Amino acid sequence: MTPLPKDILFDFFDGKATPLQRKLIEDWLMIPANEELYYQYLDEWETRHMQFFPPLDEALTQYRQELNGERTRRVRALYDPPESPFRFQRWFWWSIAASIILLATGGGLIYQDQWRYSTYRTGFSETATHRLPDGSTVTLNANSVLQVPRFGFGEGRRLVRLTGEAVFKVAHLPDHQRFVVDMGRGVQIEVLGTEFVAYARNRGQHVFLHKGSIKLDLPQGKQLYMKPGNLFTVDADGHGKLTETAPAQSYLAWQDHWFYFDNTSLSEVVQQIDEVFGVQVVISESGLARRRIAGNFKATKADQLLQSLSELLNVKITRTNDHIELRTLTL
Amino acid sequence: MSASYSTHSQEKTQSSVFRTSVCKEALVMDDELVLRQAFASDPRKGCELLFRRYYTNLCNHAIRFVYSKEVAEDIVAELFANFWYSRVFDDISTSYRAYLYRAVRNRAYNYLAWQFKRTDSMDAIEDMPVDPTLKPDEVLQYSELHQKIEHAIQQLPAQCQRAFLLKRIEGKKYTEIAEEMQIGTKAVEALVSRALTRLRAELKNDWFLGLSGLVILSIL
Numbered sequence: 073m074t075p076l077p078k079d080i081l082f083d084f085f086d087g088k089a090t091p092l093q094r095k096l097i098e099d100w101l102m103i104p105a106n107e108e109l110y111y112q113y114l115d116e117w118e119t120r121h122m123q124f125f126p127p128l129d130e131a132l133t134q135y136r137q138e139l140n141g142e143r144t145r146r147v148r149a150l151y152d153p154p155e156s157p158f159r160f161q162r163w164f165w166w167s168i169a170a171s172i173i174l175l176a177t178g179g180g181l182i183y184q185d186q187w188r189y190s191t192y193r194t195g196f197s198e199t200a201t202h203r204l205p206d207g208s209t210v211t212l213n214a215n216s217v218l219q220v221p222r223f224g225f226g227e228g229r230r231l232v233r234l235t236g237e238a239v240f241k242v243a244h245l246p247d248h249q250r251f252v253v254d255m256g257r258g259v260q261i262e263v264l265g266t267e268f269v270a271y272a273r274n275r276g277q278h279v280f281l282h283k284g285s286i287k288l289d290l291p292q293g294k295q296l297y298m299k300p301g302n303l304f305t306v307d308a309d310g311h312g313k314l315t316e317t318a319p320a321q322s323y324l325a326w327q328d329h330w331f332y333f334d335n336t337s338l339s340e341v342v343q344q345i346d347e348v349f350g351v352q353v354v355i356s357e358s359g360l361a362r363r364r365i366a367g368n369f370k371a372t373k374a375d376q377l378l379q380s381l382s383e384l385l386n387v388k389i390t391r392t393n394d395h396i397e398l399r400t401l402t403l
Numbered sequence: 404m405s406a407s408y409s410t411h412s413q414e415k416t417q418s419s420v421f422r423t424s425v426c427k428e429a430l431v432m433d434d435e436l437v438l439r440q441a442f443a444s445d446p447r448k449g450c451e452l453l454f455r456r457y458y459t460n461l462c463n464h465a466i467r468f469v470y471s472k473e474v475a476e477d478i479v480a481e482l483f484a485n486f487w488y489s490r491v492f493d494d495i496s497t498s499y500r501a502y503l504y505r506a507v508r509n510r511a512y513n514y515l516a517w518q519f520k521r522t523d524s525m526d527a528i529e530d531m532p533v534d535p536t537l538k539p540d541e542v543l544q545y546s547e548l549h550q551k552i553e554h555a556i557q558q559l560p561a562q563c564q565r566a567f568l569l570k571r572i573e574g575k576k577y578t579e580i581a582e583e584m585q586i587g588t589k590a591v592e593a594l595v596s597r598a599l600t601r602l603r604a605e606l607k608n609d610w611f612l613g614l615s616g617l618v619i620l621s622i623l
Binding site: 084087098099101110112125136139140 | 447450451457458462463466467472476479480483484488504505537543546547
């Protein structure tokens with residue numbers, strides 16, 4: 073077969089080849105070696121038809137880090153949503169803020185996260201409500217982090233990650249797109265449009281369904297469907313439990329800074345104080361730690377709650393430099 | 404380069420399916436000889452050289468399909484990352500160039516198909532291994548696909564095209580585009596959305612995307 077003039081291929085790459093020329097190229101490509109030539113010409117053609125100049129040095133530096141194992145492997149590829157024409161300009165600043173925080177912490181995985189996700193974060197004693205681009209709202213309890221993909225949230229599915237506690241009011245989209253909350257440790261909540269509370273901290277996890285319906289994806293491929301009023305809890309050891317009817321207020325009231333205690337041990341109360349306010353309370357007397365309380369308390373600061381507790385239980389609050397101690401009042 | 408390495412690289416060349424017919428076109432393989440030697444002595448160095456040589460061109464090729472600098476750069480960076488982690492260079496029977504171009508087209512195409520597919524199953528599109536046996540017609544279809552995309556974009560009304568390119572290629576925010584074009588943010592969103600709808604309609608009829616059994620639905 074006669075060699076194919078390079079011009080014909082270049083015309084083809086330009087989109088200027090006639091159907092007859094196309095056939096010529098097709099026949100020419102029947103010889104495998106010519107496919108090699110095809111890519112060689114394509115590369116030449118690209119060199120002559122540059123459209124942009126990606127920052128090579130920057131990319132090479134990153135690649136070197138990957139080669140030296142100093143950076144975790146990239147796995148965005150096709151599994152992650154592509155950029156969407158959705159409005160995320162508001163997130164931009166959030167992601168900048170998140171980037172700074174996360175870059176400061178360093179590390180490969182973290183690096184990847186800041187790149188992929190917009191992060192909503194609340195400090196201690198702080199709650200915040202955010203409206204996501206799909207119209208869903210999320211109210212974050214104190215000391216919580218919600219990550220939302222920067223690219224293509226709302227294309228295919230809406231996936232977010234939660235650490236901490238949040239009330240989700242998920243908007244049902246016309247195309248019945250799933251909203252998925254990844255709570256870590258293999259637990260995911262899948263919904264269409266509904267209202268629920270998700271809690272995911274070291275102490276364990278729970279999901280309380282207020283309205284609508286939920287599918288829970290659990291480790292080892294287990295699934296669970298929840299009805300309104302259902303509470304699903306997972307303890308720190310990974311044991312799950314479904315409660316048919318749980319009092320909604322206990323799980324929702326924190327939005328208005330209420331603490332609902334129902335036969336709750338004081339040791340659990342102080343754990344909550346730590347989670348929400350970032351204040352360490354020590355109870356050295358085991359008898360006191362086991363005491364159980366019931367009641368509703370409104371508190372926006374740790375002090376308010378501790379004050380109420382000290383009155384209720386007749387305990388003394390002692391402050392040291394780094395923590396607070398509760399002791400039985402001795403006369 | 405020591406003798407043993409040259410031997411090794413010759414073996415590679417010999418095992419290549421292209422060897423026999425390549426003699427006439429010795430240049431085809433030869434311009435990668437240095438690369439092959441580098442891979443034989445130090446794969447890390449080889450990867451780095453390969454990256455330097457092809458990164459820019461591959462990004463330029465990818466962007467013809469995906470129309471976003473960021474996505475194009477990611478696709479190419481991932482391709483090279485995989486090249487290293489999966490030790491792809493050990494099993495290459497073609498030139499590095501042929502592999503890289505095929506792979507970048509494959510990834511760009513998958514991205515595009517994924518973007519147009521809108522499914523709730525992320526597993527549907529696997530990161531398919533690069534098919535070593537592309538038919539000549541398929542090789543050509545890739546070029547025709549990006550031409551088709553370019554054509555569709557050129558056919559867009561001027562404002563629509565400008566908003567779309569600023570958003571996609573430059574990755575600008577709607578507010579920035581609004582300022583630049585001196586129109587409202589909502590209007591920009593509408594323009595970009597219209598561009599995507601039209602693009603989708605154009606490509607929907609493209610049997611190439613349909614051929615792979617991918618159902619093309621709306622992006623928006």
